[in-house]
Amino acid sequence: GQQVMQIPQYQHVQEGEDFTTYCNSSTTLSNIQWYKQRPGGHPVFLIQLVKSGEVKKQKRLTFQFGEAKKNSSLHITATQTTDVGTYFCAANQGAQKLVFGQGTRLTINP
Amino acid sequence: ETGVTQSPTHLIKTRGQQVTLRCSSQSGHNTVSWYQQALGQGPQFIFQYYREEENGRGNFPPRFSGLQFPNYSSELNVNALELDDSALYLCASSLRSGGYTDTQYFGPGTRLTVL
Numbered sequence: 001g002q003q004v005m006q007i008p009q010y011q012h013v014q015e016g017e018d019f020t021t022y023c024n025s026s027t028t029l030s031n032i033q034w035y036k037q038r039p040g041g042h043p044v045f046l047i048q049l050v051k052s053g054e055v056k057k058q059k060r061l062t063f064q065f066g067e068a069k070k071n072s073s074l075h076i077t078a079t080q081t082t083d084v085g086t087y088f089c090a091a092n093q094g095a096q097k098l099v100f101g102q103g104t105r106l107t108i109n110p
Numbered sequence: 111e112t113g114v115t116q117s118p119t120h121l122i123k124t125r126g127q128q129v130t131l132r133c134s135s136q137s138g139h140n141t142v143s144w145y146q147q148a149l150g151q152g153p154q155f156i157f158q159y160y161r162e163e164e165n166g167r168g169n170f171p172p173r174f175s176g177l178q179f180p181n182y183s184s185e186l187n188v189n190a191l192e193l194d195d196s197a198l199y200l201c202a203s204s205l206r207s208g209g210y211t212d213t214q215y216f217g218p219g220t221r222l223t224v225l
Contacts, residue, residue: 006152033213042200042216043153088152096143096166098214100152 004029004091006101014109019076021104023089030092032065032072037103038085046074076106084108114203114217122223123191131186131220133201141165142184143214144176145200153200159184160206188222196224 005024013019023032031050035043047056049065049072056063062075076083086103093099115134123129135142141160145153155168159178173189182203188195198221202214 035216042198042219045213045215048213090152094166096158096160097155097168098143098153099155100145103152 004089004099004101006089006104008104009102010105010107012107012109013079015081016078019079019083019106021074021087021089021106023072023074023091023101025070025091028069029072030069033090033098034063034072034074035088035090035100036085037088041085043088079106079108081108081110114201114215116199116201116217116220118220119218120221120223122225124225125191125193127191127224128187128189129191129222131188131199131201131222133184133186133203133217135182135184135201135203136215139203139205139215140182141204141206141212142178142182143202143204144184144186145202145216146170146195147198147200147219149197156186191224193224196222198222 007022033048034046036046037043047063052069053067054065060077064073072089074087086105088100088103090098090100114136117132143158144156146156147153156170156174157167158165162178175187177185198219200219201217204212204214
């Protein structure tokens with residue numbers, strides 16, 4: 001079945017530094033969704049990308065969907081301690097099933 | 111608007127036992143999906159319920175079963191528990207509108223420990 005690979009698995013940054021996580025698939029994706037899970041919490045939906053080459057911004061967060069719709073990235077500018085958590089990408093396999101990446105755990109040194 | 115709720119919050123069972131987890135979907139939502147999240151991993155799709163019927167299933171054995179009720183709430187049942195079933199079980203509700211999977215709103219999860 002469809003798989004999405006996410007790198008890096010862990011990222012530790014100093015507060016104020018930028019952070020990027022990448023999501024890759026060997027097959028063309030119909031869409032990509034991004035979620036954030038705080039420590040001890042549950043995944044919270046951030047955004048969905050559907051179009052080839054799409055770029056969306058939410059304040060300091062920038063989401064991109066590759067031209068071939070096989071990869072995506074989430075970039076955070078000037079991280080803050082509130083950004084701590086695990087970021088997951090997820091893609092549809094059929095209309096019902098969401099396939100999640102392994103996640104990138106972000107920790108921040110204040 | 112009420113969010114997704116799950117009960118219980120935590121549960122400890124022994125191997126071979128059976129467990130039932132419950133989920134109340136967000137108001138206005140008609141679809142419930144269940145996920146298993148092992149420690150340090152991403153959520154794994156178990157199955158989805160729509161109109162009280164299973165509507166898509168992941169790679170989980172038949173001892174994982176579920177129900178959806180007319181009020182769209184849902185149960186996840188796991189029989190013959192194994193140690194590897196220890197995980198966070200997440201319920202997510204959404205409003206089916208056709209096409210891609212709609213935005214899923216996750217509940218806080220039930221932490222199941224199998225001893």
